[in-house]
Amino acid sequence: MADLDHDAWRDEAGLYVLGTLAGKEREAFEAHLATCAECTAEVRALEGVVTALPYAVPQVDPPAALRARVLAAAGAPQASSRATVAQMPAPAHLSVNRTHLSVNAAWLAAAALLLLSVGLGAYALNLRERIGGLEGQLSDAVSRLDLTEQRLAEATRAAERAQMRMAVLTSPDLKQVSLKGQPAAPGAAGRAFWSRSNGLLFAANELPPLPAGRTYQLWFLTPGAPVSAGLIKPDQNGRIAAAFDTPPGTPDPTGIAVSIEPEGGVPAPTGAIYLAGLTQ
Amino acid sequence: MWLLWAVIAGPPGATAADHTTLERMARGDHEALAELYDRHSRLVYSLALRIIRDQGEAEDIVQEVFSQAWRQAGRYEARRGNVIAWLLNLTRSRAIDRLRGRQSRPEAASDSLLAIDIPDLTLPVDEQLSLEGRASRVRAAMKELSVLQRVAIELAFYEGLTHVEIAERLELPLGTVKTRIRQGLLKLKDRLAGAM
Numbered sequence: 001m002a003d004l005d006h007d008a009w010r011d012e013a014g015l016y017v018l019g020t021l022a023g024k025e026r027e028a029f030e031a032h033l034a035t036c037a038e039c040t041a042e043v044r045a046l047e048g049v050v051t052a053l054p055y056a057v058p059q060v061d062p063p064a065a066l067r068a069r070v071l072a073a074a075g076a077p078q079a080s081s082r083a084t085v086a087q088m089p090a091p092a093h094l095s096v097n098r099t100h101l102s103v104n105a106a107w108l109a110a111a112a113l114l115l116l117s118v119g120l121g122a123y124a125l126n127l128r129e130r131i132g133g134l135e136g137q138l139s140d141a142v143s144r145l146d147l148t149e150q151r152l153a154e155a156t157r158a159a160e161r162a163q164m165r166m167a168v169l170t171s172p173d174l175k176q177v178s179l180k181g182q183p184a185a186p187g188a189a190g191r192a193f194w195s196r197s198n199g200l201l202f203a204a205n206e207l208p209p210l211p212a213g214r215t216y217q218l219w220f221l222t223p224g225a226p227v228s229a230g231l232i233k234p235d236q237n238g239r240i241a242a243a244f245d246t247p248p249g250t251p252d253p254t255g256i257a258v259s260i261e262p263e264g265g266v267p268a269p270t271g272a273i274y275l276a277g278l279t280q
Numbered sequence: 281m282w283l284l285w286a287v288i289a290g291p292p293g294a295t296a297a298d299h300t301t302l303e304r305m306a307r308g309d310h311e312a313l314a315e316l317y318d319r320h321s322r323l324v325y326s327l328a329l330r331i332i333r334d335q336g337e338a339e340d341i342v343q344e345v346f347s348q349a350w351r352q353a354g355r356y357e358a359r360r361g362n363v364i365a366w367l368l369n370l371t372r373s374r375a376i377d378r379l380r381g382r383q384s385r386p387e388a389a390s391d392s393l394l395a396i397d398i399p400d401l402t403l404p405v406d407e408q409l410s411l412e413g414r415a416s417r418v419r420a421a422m423k424e425l426s427v428l429q430r431v432a433i434e435l436a437f438y439e440g441l442t443h444v445e446i447a448e449r450l451e452l453p454l455g456t457v458k459t460r461i462r463q464g465l466l467k468l469k470d471r472l473a474g475a476m
Contacts, residue, residue: 010462011455011458011459011461011462012458013462014458014461014462014463014464014465015436015443015458015461015462017465018433018436018437018461018465019372019373019436019440020436020440020441020442020443020446021442021443022442045469046462046465046466046469048469049465049468049469049472050437050465051362051365051368051369052414052418052468052472053418053433053437054323054326054327054368054371054372055323055411055414055415055417055418055419056415056418056419056422057326057327057329057330057415058326058330059322059323059326059411059412059415060322060325060326060329061322061325062321062322062325062338062339062342063335063339066321066325066339066342066343067314067317067318067321069339069343070313070317070321070342070343070346070347071310071313071314071317073343073346073347074310074313074346074347074350075310076310076313076314077310149333157449160431160449160450161450161451163427163431164427164428164431164450164452166427167426167427167428197426198426198428199428199456230453230455231453241451242451242452242453243450243451243452243456244452244453244456245452245453245455245456245459245460247455
């Protein structure tokens with residue numbers, strides 16, 4: 001019994017160390033950890049791996065101002081910020097000829113200052129207008145970026161799924177199966193692509209709607225008993241495309257079949273066969 | 281295994297130095313906080329930015345993490361673990377909380393993160409591995425994973441998705457997701473340890 005328990009729990013270790021088990025699932029696994037030295041050892045080893053994952057992230061320097069903010073939040077005095085303001089050297093040379101400045105020159109300087117301040121005022125107004133314009137543009141750009149990010153996220157998901165499928169289809173050990181509709185569903189048809197290393201891709205159409213409390217189950221046909229590959233849920237049009245893993249220890253399949261079974265699936269086929277085909 | 285420890289434990293002597301720094305922080309030494317920040321802010325900020333993908337929020341997270349380190353420096357000693365691992369764990373947990381809050385999904389997976397003990401990684405590190413060196417080792421190891429293994433681990437680690445959500449996102453059965461995550465992590469462990 002203990003071994004059976006352990007097999008059921010073994011795959012939880014990865015989820016546990018990544019923090020993806022929550023609530024009751026986590027408590028249940030922790031209860032198992034208390035009794036299983038093997039899982040405990042694996043969790044310890046994998047925790048180390050998870051700790052290394054952040055190093056794979058592209059490294060970016062934080063903005064310089066953040067340091068002062070962090071220190072200020074902890075109540076650090078200003079002095080502990082790294083940069084200290086250097087004392088400006090006294091501009092000694094300015095005083096040398098001060099007494100020789102003529103009255104005219106003083107007036108000229110005052111007029112120049114006045115002109116300068118008028119010019120600066122106009123420049124400030126102009127700057128404020130430009131900032132207003134730029135802020136508007138920035139907020140437009142930010143909303144466009146949000147939209148782009150959403151689209152990118154959708155595209156990333158589609159690409160992730162496509163990559164999974166490509167991994168199976170480009171496997172060197174790929175085997176293909178054409179599934180034909182059986183008497184229970186003569187119009188149905190399906191295709192399967194299987195690779196021991198990368199799993200199973202399965203697609204079918206024209207599967208009849210399921211009665212309540214029933215499910216379709218996909219089987220690997222082997223020289224021994226059929227092995228369940230998983231449950232399949234066709235859409236309203238009777239279509240399905242899904243990927244499955246090969247259960248460990250499954251012999252090379254001689255074919256693939258789909259049967260109708262009680263909801264939740266069964267360990268060995270009991271219901272009518274809807275689709276079946278042999279490995280080519 | 282030494283490489284894995286080297287990768288995790290940080291630069292030589294950093295673990296011991298971090299402990300001394302935290303002891304000084306516990307006594308209210310702001311210079312020590314500045315040192316801790318200078319040593320680890322890049323890694324903390326980069327992780328926060330990768331998860332939250334927003335510079336302003338990533339900065340907020342960095343501030344929160346170092347504030348928490350400042351407040352809890354005194355209690356840290358009892359945990360006898362690796363300081364950078366603790367900081368990164370706090371960072372990931374806070375970033376994922378924000379990510380989940382943003383998507384208004386209340387069921388946070390990150391509470392389970394903080395429950396996990398940080399392994400004691402204060403093992404001898406005799407190798408001069410720079411931050412960049414460690415980063416490239418881990419990246420190289422990630423590249424050796426199958427697409428499915430890598431994507432499943434990344435969705436769990438950076439997006440904070442539960443295994444049920446990963447299975448939905450990738451349209452894969454739950455069992456496949458669980459198996460591939462574990463296989464992927466074991467392979468990473470093997471690659472990081474075997475690079476010797």
